[in-house]
Amino acid sequence: MKNEYICKLKKEKLSTQKIMSNKIYLKKGLNIPISGEAALETKKKIVPDVVAVKPTDFKGFSPRLLVKEGDKVLAGSPVLADKQNPDILLTSPVSGTVKEIARGEKRKLLAVLVESDGERQSVDFGAKDPSGLTAGEVKGTLLKSGLWPSIVQRPYGIIADPAVTPKAVFVSAFSTAPLAADCEYAFKDELEAVQAGITAMSRIAKVHVCVNSESSIFAKLSDATVHTVVARKHPAGNVGVQISHLSPIKKGETVWTLNLLSLAAIGKLFKTGKLVLDRKVAVTGPAAKEPAYFEALPGTPVKALAGQLDPEVEVRFISGDVLSGENIGADGYLGFFDNQLTLIKEGREREMLGWANPLRFNQFSSSMAYFSWLLPKKKYNMDTNTHGGVRAFVCSDVYGKVLPMDLFPVYLIKACLAGDIDKMEQFGIYEVLPEDLALCEFVDPSKNDIQAIISKGIDLMIKEMA
Amino acid sequence: MEENTVKPGLFEKGGKLGWLHSTVDAFDTFLRVPATVTAKGSHVRDAIDIKRVMIIVVLALVPAALFGMWNVGYQHDLAVGDLPGFWRQFWWGFLKVLPLYLVSYIVGLAIEFAGAQIKGEEVNEGYLVSGFLIPLIVPVDVPLWMLAVAVAFAVIFGKEVFGGTGMNFLNPALLARAFLFFSYPSKMSGSEVWIAHRCGADAITGATPLTFLGDGMDALGANGYTFWNMFAGTIPGSVGETSVIAILIGAFIILWTGVASWKIMLSSVAGALLVGWIGTLCGVTDIPAYYQLVMGGFAFGTVFMATDPVTSAQTETGKWIYGFLVGALCVTVRFFNPGYAEGMMLAILLMNTFAPLIDHCVTSSATKRRAKKVSIV
Numbered sequence: 001m002k003n004e005y006i007c008k009l010k011k012e013k014l015s016t017q018k019i020m021s022n023k024i025y026l027k028k029g030l031n032i033p034i035s036g037e038a039a040l041e042t043k044k045k046i047v048p049d050v051v052a053v054k055p056t057d058f059k060g061f062s063p064r065l066l067v068k069e070g071d072k073v074l075a076g077s078p079v080l081a082d083k084q085n086p087d088i089l090l091t092s093p094v095s096g097t098v099k100e101i102a103r104g105e106k107r108k109l110l111a112v113l114v115e116s117d118g119e120r121q122s123v124d125f126g127a128k129d130p131s132g133l134t135a136g137e138v139k140g141t142l143l144k145s146g147l148w149p150s151i152v153q154r155p156y157g158i159i160a161d162p163a164v165t166p167k168a169v170f171v172s173a174f175s176t177a178p179l180a181a182d183c184e185y186a187f188k189d190e191l192e193a194v195q196a197g198i199t200a201m202s203r204i205a206k207v208h209v210c211v212n213s214e215s216s217i218f219a220k221l222s223d224a225t226v227h228t229v230v231a232r233k234h235p236a237g238n239v240g241v242q243i244s245h246l247s248p249i250k251k252g253e254t255v256w257t258l259n260l261l262s263l264a265a266i267g268k269l270f271k272t273g274k275l276v277l278d279r280k281v282a283v284t285g286p287a288a289k290e291p292a293y294f295e296a297l298p299g300t301p302v303k304a305l306a307g308q309l310d311p312e313v314e315v316r317f318i319s320g321d322v323l324s325g326e327n328i329g330a331d332g333y334l335g336f337f338d339n340q341l342t343l344i345k346e347g348r349e350r351e352m353l354g355w356a357n358p359l360r361f362n363q364f365s366s367s368m369a370y371f372s373w374l375l376p377k378k379k380y381n382m383d384t385n386t387h388g389g390v391r392a393f394v395c396s397d398v399y400g401k402v403l404p405m406d407l408f409p410v411y412l413i414k415a416c417l418a419g420d421i422d423k424m425e426q427f428g429i430y431e432v433l434p435e436d437l438a439l440c441e442f443v444d445p446s447k448n449d450i451q452a453i454i455s456k457g458i459d460l461m462i463k464e465m466a
Numbered sequence: 467m468e469e470n471t472v473k474p475g476l477f478e479k480g481g482k483l484g485w486l487h488s489t490v491d492a493f494d495t496f497l498r499v500p501a502t503v504t505a506k507g508s509h510v511r512d513a514i515d516i517k518r519v520m521i522i523v524v525l526a527l528v529p530a531a532l533f534g535m536w537n538v539g540y541q542h543d544l545a546v547g548d549l550p551g552f553w554r555q556f557w558w559g560f561l562k563v564l565p566l567y568l569v570s571y572i573v574g575l576a577i578e579f580a581g582a583q584i585k586g587e588e589v590n591e592g593y594l595v596s597g598f599l600i601p602l603i604v605p606v607d608v609p610l611w612m613l614a615v616a617v618a619f620a621v622i623f624g625k626e627v628f629g630g631t632g633m634n635f636l637n638p639a640l641l642a643r644a645f646l647f648f649s650y651p652s653k654m655s656g657s658e659v660w661i662a663h664r665c666g667a668d669a670i671t672g673a674t675p676l677t678f679l680g681d682g683m684d685a686l687g688a689n690g691y692t693f694w695n696m697f698a699g700t701i702p703g704s705v706g707e708t709s710v711i712a713i714l715i716g717a718f719i720i721l722w723t724g725v726a727s728w729k730i731m732l733s734s735v736a737g738a739l740l741v742g743w744i745g746t747l748c749g750v751t752d753i754p755a756y757y758q759l760v761m762g763g764f765a766f767g768t769v770f771m772a773t774d775p776v777t778s779a780q781t782e783t784g785k786w787i788y789g790f791l792v793g794a795l796c797v798t799v800r801f802f803n804p805g806y807a808e809g810m811m812l813a814i815l816l817m818n819t820f821a822p823l824i825d826h827c828v829t830s831s832a833t834k835r836r837a838k839k840v841s842i843v
Contacts, residue, residue: 034510168843208843225843247841322509344509350498355517363513369522369723370513384503388515389495389588392632395519396780397727406836408781408829426833434507441508445516446632451507 022227024210024245028404029233030366030439032178034322035379036343038282038291040185045295047118051094052102052111052299052333053079058149060158060462061088063109071098076123076145076275079112088159091146093277093297095121111299111333127273130200131223135165138203142266145275150262150336154243154255155430156458166256168247169207171198173218173260174229176237177321179291181282181339184217186293187260191217194260196267199223201258210242234323236404240436244405249430261339279339281305285322286381287315287343298336302328305341316384318342323438324451347385355388363387366443367398391446402439405431409440413450416457421464424457433458488582492589516631520591522723524598526716527770531602533712534705535559538606541661541702559606563705566601569610573617574600581626592631592638592776593621599639599770602706603763603811604646605653605660612650616642636818637777640811647811660702674703676762676807679800682752696760707766710759717769726773729782730789734768735759737793741801750801758797767810768793777818781828788824792817 055063062083067073073092082088092114099115125145130138139162142148151160160166174183187194198221201207207224212231219226227246235241239257249255258266261279268276281296283305294305302317309315318325319335322342326335334341351357358371364380365372372378399409407428415423434451441450494500496517504511539555539562549555574597582589600617620642625634647654660674675696678685695701699709707713720726742755758764772778772792779788792813799809 032510167841206843227843246843248836248839250837316509318509324507325509327509342509346503348501348503350501352498355499355515356521360513365513367512367514367518367724369518369725372513382510384509385499386502386504386511387499387513388511388517389500389502391516391588391590392630394516394592394632395725395775396778397775397782398724400782406832406839408832410780411829427829428836438508442510443512443514445512445514445519447511447515449506 024227024229026229026231026236026404028401029235030402031233033364033379034178034286034382036285036288036291037179038284038293042280042293042295046300046304048116048300048304050099050113050115050301051297052113053090053092054111054333055080055090055109057336058159061149067098069098069101073098073114074121074123087143087162088148089146090149091275093299095119122274125269125273128270130196130270133203135204138200145269147266147269150258152257154249154257156462157433160256164254166205166254169201169205169256170239170243171209171258171263172237172239172242173209174212174237176234177323179284179342180321183260186280186339190264193264193267195221196271197263200266200270208246235436235439238436240433241404244431251425251430259337281334282340284340285343287313287345296334298334300334302332302334302341303330306343314346315343316346323442324435345383347383386447388447390448393446395445398443399440402443409437413453416453419460424461429457429461488587488589489579517591519725520594522725523595523720526719527598529712529715530706530709533699533709534602535563537699537708538562538705540700545661562606563601565610566613569613570600570617571597573614574621577618577621590631596638600642603639603643603704606705608653612646612653616645619645632776635777636815637771637774640771640815643811644815674762675701679807680804693757693760704763707763710765713765713769727785729785730773730778731768733786733789734772734793737790738764738797741794741797745801762808763810764796767814771814777821779821779824781825784824784828788817788821
């Protein structure tokens with residue numbers, strides 16, 4: 001009897017240890033208290049007249065046109081192919097007619113605009129049970145459907161190479177970015193699709209999913225190892241931060257990452273045989289009229305999402321969050337990887353003696369040099385003002401405090417500025433994407449464009465390592 | 467091609483007085499936050515900027531400066547044997563210190579503005595702090611022309627040639643002091659320079675406590691130095707360095723706001739105490755280790771100079787090593803260099819040059835450790 005009891009205890013201890021080993025504790029980081037969080041209600045489904053397919057959403061994709069203006073397409077019909085690897089396709093999310101090929105400077109292809117016929121006729125890729133497929137079959141279906149580019153390879157954050165088998169696939173099942181869509185709410189009806197997506201990816205490589213609590217709806221996902229990230233602050237939800245704690249990327253290694261949106265689309269592709277990219281999009285930000293969720297497709301004109309705005313206020317339209325989202329302009333289209341639209345005011349007003357004002361309660365600072373710490377619950381109506389001029393790096397300890405990775409951020413940034421490949425390698429360029437250092441950029445008193453610097457460094461690595 | 471008909475503003479690049487762009491911009495952004503909006507990356511930014519960082523350091527220096535002004539008057543009155551009262555002393559000291567400030571800021575800022583003008587860049591705020599520090603770390607009787615030369619040397623060769631604030635590797639204020647010390651040693655050491663207008667009054671020696679370091683506690687006591695008057699600062703010395711109380715108020719401000727590193731301050735104190743303690747153990751001196759903290763420029767240097775974020779170690783581990791060595795070296799110099807017992811200036815400047823090496827060792831070992839890290843999944 002006694003022995004049995006001890007055995008039970010030991011077993012319990014063992015099992016808790018196992019759970020413990022699946023936990024990551026992160027303390028560093030910062031939550032930016034910006035106002036305009038989306039209310040947890042879905043207002044309506046946006047049915048756009050025109051949907052854009054944007055090759056610019058995919059790093060490393062050099063587009064070759066497969067359609068011309070006036071062509072009829074179905075949902076899932078190829079629209080663009082990658083010049084380097086013609087198997088990688090981008091497909092139309094709706095059925096209709098190609099309305100316009102939008103080009104920018106130097107005839108750079110910006111978007112293919114498809115006028116929707118409202119019927120959503122789809123190419124049939126054939127419904128299959130992903131658990132019975134081989135890796136090759138999964139890859140083939142993903143390539144044909146245009147969902148392959150939703151797989152992001154690290155290092156560098158480029159489209160995954162179908163010829164490579166990655167070390168593992170990583171998925172973050174929560175987001176900590178400012179005002180990000182609540183994954184538990186946005187995916188509560190899509191859990192089966194996400195599960196099917198994970199099953200499909202697990203045919204190619206081992207899948208790791210990070211959740212923010214053991215009671216998360218994603219904690220019970222199978223065909224994947226679930227890890228719990230115990231953290232309250234951004235950027236704990238960034239998959240790059242999670243990878244660096246689970247399986248740091250070394251030279252020569254590749255891992256793949258997918259977000260929940262892509263997994264849900266992949267799951268639906270295998271379950272129904274159709275390309276279904278619909279998602280719940282959080283419209284957020286201090287300039288948003290009524291922050292809430294809308295159903296929409298990637299490539300939806302953001303004007304349709306934003307609704308009626310105050311014409312007096314100059315608003316910046318950001319596809320994604322305020323830290324790493326893209327400024328797409330009032331005539332832009334929601335990005336492929338995004339389920340958030342953030343609207344903030346352009347900050348062109350000039351504050352008298354702002355830096356000298358001892359109180360300045362309407363501005364947020366994470367630094368104790370202001371008094372934001374007195375109002376921990378306050379949400380700020382932030383704008384795009386830089387609050388200061390660009391300087392050389394002066395402070396040395398502010399950056400590490402918001403980066404829960406084993407890196408020296410300033411050294412990495414300076415290596416990127418200098419274009420020094422060896423130093424970039426040494427300081428961990430393989431492990432980061434610009435988004436991981438976005439908070440360093442936010443807190444930087446010297447107002448450097450840190451994400452742009454990292455991005456340039458990554459481009460140099462791609463060029464040199466090719 | 468449509469011709470660009472919009473003329474640039476008077477002071478904008480390309481305008482009539484466009485060459486004054488940097489200067490006008492400096493005053494303009496001094497008064498009003500610039501209207502620049504984010505272009506890339508993070509769309510919102512923290513309210514803090516370098517102006518705010520610098521003004522906080524200046525604010526933290528104000529108690530030491532005010533006390534220093536009063537003490538200049540007080541020491542003078544002690545020397546001439548006439549004590550007219552607090553406000554008279556303060557006013558007298560204020561008038562003595564004001565020219566130092568004027569020279570420091572006029573010469574330093576003129577060079578900064580000219581440098582920014584030539585490079586076509588914005589004017590850095592770094593000199594707001596350096597210019598405030600310099601008058602506080604020199605003897606009050608330093609001739610103004612010498613101060614001007616030292617400031618010019620420090621700003622040009624200490625900072626501008628490396629690319630301005632953030633690129634320099636030596637603390638500019640300390641460099642100015644080092645320049646004065648090596649060029650005009652008679653005006654920077656000994657017992658003659660620390661009290662303004664001593665006029666041959668021999669009632670007191672006028673020497674700083676460090677002069678008596680080699681002679682031990684008896685000599686300190688015989689010359690009227692106790693722990694508490696050295697702590698309070700009613701003793702001769704450089705303008706801002708004497709009062710540990712005023713310096714601690716400043717330390718609180720820059721530590722609370724996170725502008726300075728507590729790691730450097732703490733480890734510097736630890737280094738000084740350790741070497742001071744070893745000194746008493748070995749019989750080098752009979753002065754207790756904690757006296758080292760209140761004598762000379764140790765407190766001022768630890769709080770305001772060693773913690774300069776640009777010239778100190780950049781890595782968190784490096785800061786512990788750097789600070790410890792600053793404190794340890796300072797007291798070592800005090801023990802073994804009776805000719806010039808003020809070790810703080812040279813300790814910090816030496817560690818400034820070693821800071822990149824310390825950081826290199828820290829980052830290299832971290833890289834090796836990272837390379838060994840294995841995947842846990």
